[in-house]
Amino acid sequence: MTPKKIAAFAIGPIGGAVLGLISLPVITWFFSQEDVGRMAMLQVTLGFSTLLFSLGLDQSYVREFHEAKSKPALLKRAMMPGLVLLVLAVLLLLCLGGALAEWLFGVREWHLSTLVALALVASYISRFLSLVLRMNERGVAYSMSQLLPKLLLLLIIGTYIAFSAEKNLTNLVVANTAAIAFVCVIFGWNTRTEWLTGIRTKLDVEQLISMLRFGLPLILGGLAFWGLTAIDKVFLRSLASFEELGIYSVSVSFAAAATILQSVFSTVWAPTVYKWASAGQGLENVHRVTRYILALVVLGFTLAGLFSWIITLFLPKNYASVQWIVVSCIGYPLLYTLSETTVVGIGISRRTSFSMLAAVLAFAINLAGNWWLIPIFGAAGAAVSTCVSFWVFFFLRTEFSAFLWMPMPRLLLYSFTLISVFGAVVFTLWGEALNSLMMTYWLVVLGCWGFAFRAEIAELIRFFVGVIGNRVV
Incomplete structure (x- = not known):
């Protein structure tokens, strides 16, 4: 990878870190210490769900990318099994009302559970679509997909302050979920050729089993790393x-x-x-x-x-x-x-x-x-x-x-x-x-x-x- 491509990939992490350092002090002054802590539990849950439901197939995608004959078909094999399982799990959790929000935030509210569910699905999809940009060395698109959501979060928090919005947990969860959903949309647009082509490909079960043999042992390790x-x-x-x-x-x-x-x-x-x-x-x-x-x-x-x-x-x-x-x-x-x-x-x-x-x-x-x-x-x-x-x-x-x-x-x-x-x-x-x-x-x-x-x-x-x-x- 050339220095120019490395620099393109660096724009997102550097810009995101800078925006994070700007927005973080604002959040600590505007929202309560308890709600800031509750957002940490949201991030923990997002990481856990992505690791669990990816089934190790994200690692298989990276490992097999350069040897795969059809990159879109490889994406479908890697992404689809976990996405189906995640959507089913999310629907089951929503049937429990506000239980998900109570487990995470100590507040039993159905609308908070719905927001968390949306964030879970968007975060999972973003994980795989980001790999498409990484492996194709599309550094600028990858960086912009990381940078723009941080900017959106900062803008939402700034809007709250400008219009004297309530300093409550719901507004903080809305801001974070909107940023996560936005990055998913950006990733989807930047990789539309790959995933649209992948949808039309036939699922090769034999190749999927081979990928699972590589990826499944990583589930326990991935969960351990999450822990x-x-x-x-x-x-x-x-x-x-x-x-x-x-x-x-x-x-x-x-x-x-x-x-x-x-x-x-x-x-x-x-x-x-x-x-x-x-x-x-x-x-x-x-x-x-x-x-x-x-x-x-x-x-x-x-x-x-x-x-x-x-x-x-x-x-x-x-x-x-x-x-x-x-x-x-x-x-x-x-x-x-x-x-x-x-x-x-x-x-x-x-x-x-x-x-x-x-x-x-x-x-x-x-x-x-x-x-x-x-x-x-x-x-x-x-x-x-x-x-x-x-x-x-x-x-x-x-x-x-x-x-x-x-x-x-x-x-x-x-x-x-x-x-x-x-x-x-x-x-x-x-x-x-x-x-x-x-x-x-x-x-x-x-x-x-x-x-x-x-x-x-x-x-x-x-x-x-x-x-x-x-x-x-």
Whole structure:
């Protein structure tokens, strides 16, 4: 993938993160802390339903894309089974009245259940249609489909404020559901050729069974990964309060700045690696890419630790603890991105059961960590548990990949990530009391980072100087 295409894919995550950082403080000032927490439960449910009902066929679609004779037929095989199951499940839940809203928000309202149901279906469809844009390397369309819904959400919230609308849960759910439905419409328009052609194709049951053999083992792993990323919110909902959940969800939202790296890299990396594998070349670049991503991960932890205090300038006083919690929250996107570079051996060898095992073991650790830490530390405990669990997840994926494919240098990987996670944990739990000491710690880590990655830094400087020089000429 060329730098121009990478830049096209980067527009959406970067622009979406910027719009999110603009809209988030507005939401915290306009809506109650409890309702902000309730929105976290909506996001948890959307992630769970997409992972469960996709049946692992979204991963099969990515794996088989370059080898499929008919791309629209492949899309139909991947998308249709889960969509049918999801629609049936949604209709059954709506027959229960407001039960779905009560489970999520603690409020039994049928109209809220209907809005959630609409969001579930739209989110599922968007998942598969986004893969069409990704795999066809249509970066601008993919980015616009991510960027426009964030802009719509911001416009709706702005309209609420301008017209003094009620600061209630219904309006917040309407805004979020409208944004999710809008992205589905945009994805549908941008991929209309593929899915309209796919509808007319005949469903190849034999090929579907083959895809399910690859994808079904990923269901348990996918659910475990969902638990790894979402069980903290479920535990906060049951062991703490919606207020603590609100603080945590705001911390996670600010940590979404780190998901720029995750989104851009994951979007580009999976298609690139599988293209290398199908062509039998380019795989020697994996270790080089890993070093660059490790450098970005460590830099991300360090900068977050040094400058998280800036967040307090934009939030109400009751969100002051976000500045400490956010540093552990960035562990998920950063460590997950790093693991994407070290896990390629599992995908290439098609031993997906090892990915499942890594997710299950890390999920078990996160369960125990949340059960232990949330009653003591609240939202901070949830952030620490998830951060540590993702380091375990990264470690297991790396070791399994080395075992199944080829060894890789791992001393630098483990030492720098452990130093970063240790600092994040201490900063989150006791940063307020150890403020000056923690600033010194992060500065030392930054100095070690500069020495260890001096070659990569010098290479990047030469690259940018060359680009600027060529433009001047």
